[in-house]
Amino acid sequence: MKAFITGTGKFLPERSVSNEEIAERLGLQPEQIFKSSGIRSRRWAEAGTTTSSLAAEALRSALEDARLAAEDVDYLLFGTMTPDRFIPGSSPSVQRALGLREIPCLDIRATCCNALYALQVGKALVTSGAARRVAVCLAEIQSAWLDLSPQSGTISMLFGDGASSFIVSDEAQTGALEILDVHLATDGAYVDDLGIRCPGTEFGAKGAGQEGAGPADYFARMNGQSVILQASRKIVAACQSVLTRNSLTPADVRWMVPHQANANLLAQVARGLRFPTDRDGVVTVLEDTGNTSSASMGIALDTLRRQERVRAEDYLLLPAFGAGFTWGAGLCRATA
Amino acid sequence: MALPQGVIDFLNESARSNGAEQPGASDDLFQMGVLDSFALVDFVTVLEQETGISVPDGDVNPANFQSIEQIERYVESRR
Structure with missing residues (x-):
């Protein structure tokens, strides 16, 4: 099925x-x-x-x-x-x-x-x-x-x-997209490099300043350098993995619809994959939406579909990276 | 051991495109502006290709690639 x-x-x-x-x-x-x-x-x-x-x-x-x-x-x-x-x-x-x-x-x-x-x-x-x-x-x-x-x-x-x-x-x-494959992975060694610590049992659950937690623990924190270095490599590896096991290469992919994290990171990933840059294939919406985390890939996908630019048999590659760290890539193919 | 010329060429080109001096053996590549987080990812790819070593994701941090001397020591440790 x-x-x-x-x-x-x-x-x-x-x-x-x-x-x-x-x-x-x-x-x-x-x-x-x-x-x-x-x-x-x-x-x-x-x-x-x-x-x-x-x-x-x-x-x-x-x-x-x-x-x-x-x-x-x-x-x-x-x-x-x-x-x-x-x-x-x-x-x-x-x-x-x-x-x-x-x-x-x-x-x-x-x-x-x-x-x-x-x-x-x-x-x-x-x-x-x-x-x-x-x-x-x-x-x-x-x-x-x-x-x-x-x-x-x-x-x-x-x-x-x-x-x-x-x-x-x-x-x-x-206009449907067949979901061919999804590759996902996680490395919990980076759990403190991106995220929000509280409320939770590790740093205190009752309120700011209590049980060892400070006000900063209730706001987003990020080790930007670690995120860039790990995301750049892990996203590329995930894309290569999902393509290889489906007997495809980046050249076979028409659309890359990534999690909209940062334009520089998306460019780095496209470069790392040697994704063709001459056909406007990387879908980006973050200039006017910012990074909407969970929602971003879906916003980009919906934007692409409503532009009616996807053709039958087009392959779509969907890479993402997030706090955890967890990362991966999905692969879809447009139906007739 | 000396780094392969392709690795040195990458650093010199990165220095040139960022308006920095060509780095000496002990110069801090990040302070000079030769490398930043994005350039480091490309640099590690070149390093792997030119030296044949494999750099684990966990090792991709500036501490291992702060200067040419440090890079030489790191490559040696991975052989």
């Missing part, structure tokens, strides 16, 4: 925040932010907005694209690092908001690789017969967790809010 992506959707908050608007608070120059990341603006949700509400809008769009109704969904996966609540996960809120049936709802916490994990799990559910139509939501509201001070300038400049969604189905339809 095969599994296909039959619909995609995205939703971005209305408010666009330019580099000029935040640069001074972050101790940076607007052009410096663009040069080091490729980002000119990002969307930030209004205070009080829930992550699940963005996800629900993206899923509505994906269902419409797949020509499905809410009651057709028989499994929901939700990838986010910024849930509505500590407990339970955010998928039940999407289930309620869209009026989905009493189906399994599973949150995934694999950071910027959430789309790939959801792709792998969704494919496994469909090909095993456990589900026929899996709805995947990927959403973040990261603006609420950013330290907008010079101390965290180089990380806080990156992140935006947004949501994406796709439907994994056992039935192909016009």
